[in-house]
Amino acid sequence: MKVAIITEGESEYRSLPHLYKQISAHTGYDFVPTLKVNIPPFIPLPQLARACASRIKIAQASGADVIIFVFDREQDQMCPGALAGEREKAFRKYFGDQLDVRFVYKNRMFENWLIADVDALKVQTSRFNVSSAVVRAVSPNKADSCDALEILKRMAVKKPYDKVLDAERICRRMDVLKAAKNSRSFRHFLHVLKHETYAMQCKKVG
Known part of the structure; x- marks a missing residue:
């Protein structure tokens, strides 16, 4: 199929x-x-x-x-x-x-999926600063109710969050089952x- x-x-x-x-x-x-x-x-x-x-x-x-x-x-x-x-x-x-x-x-938007696997963000230390507060906001099973875009903007390191380029960076590292647990x-x-x-x-x- x-x-x-x-x-x-x-x-x-x-x-x-x-x-x-x-x-x-x-x-x-x-x-x-x-x-x-x-x-x-x-x-x-x-x-x-x-x-x-x-x-x-x-x-x-x-x-x-x-x-x-x-x-x-x-x-x-x-x-x-x-x-x-x-x-x-x-x-x-x-x-x-x-x-x-x-x-x-x-x-409510793609960013709610992008933050759902926090490990995919954590490994990108030069791009995202993932605090324990972010982890608590997303896990367990809370990614859909977050202001995900604002969270990603706050976590961005050096350069502002880019909706297209950063989405690609995250999805290259995302584990779909980890994301599913939180969204x-x-x-x-x-x-x-x-x-x-x-x-x-x-x-x-x-």
């Missing part, structure tokens, strides 16, 4: 592929090249579907059997699962039931990808 990840963020577009080898080793999926859609995720659903149509065609032409949209929840008050279900239903209606499409919403929305990402640890359900920690 092949999966295509489609995202709206440059950081995700550049960084998520660094995780695919780990994920593929424990799932039924291989990955086709990641795609980026240049549109805000929270627009009327018919408009969102039309905007994503060209990327869906590219993913299918690349051999993707499953298409997963990875978007930020940001300040939307609907729970990530409800958001995903609403959009999956709308896309199946728009494109037909033959399209196997899933939505995953980061809670329920990241666990859901692994669940959707049928990672053996979370294939049955994504609520459990560990």
Whole structure:
């Protein structure tokens, strides 16, 4: 089985592929090249579907059997699962039931996933200053509720936090199972990808 990840963020577009080898080793999926859609995720659903149509065609032409949209929840008050279900239903209606499409919403943004594996930050001592207070803020299972962007900005050493370059640095070192222990929305990402640890359900920690 092949999966295509489609995202709206440059950081995700550049960084998520660094995780695919780990994920593929424990799932039924291989990955086709990641795609980026240049549109805000929270627009009327018919408009969102039309905007994503060209990327869906590219993913299918690349051999993707499953298409997963990875978007930020940001300040939307609907729970990530409800958001995903609403959009999956709308896309199946728009494109037909033959399209196997899933939505995953980061809670609340990509940075909440990036801080979830604190060890991936700790090893980069020349770039991040990881205090015990940061560890307590993230672990156990609290990465989704942090002001992750502000934490990363405070931890940055010498140069300001760079959303794209630092995301790549972190994802090159991230252990996906360590991140999953601290982020329920990241666990859901692994669940959707049928990672053996979370294939049955994504609520459990560990």
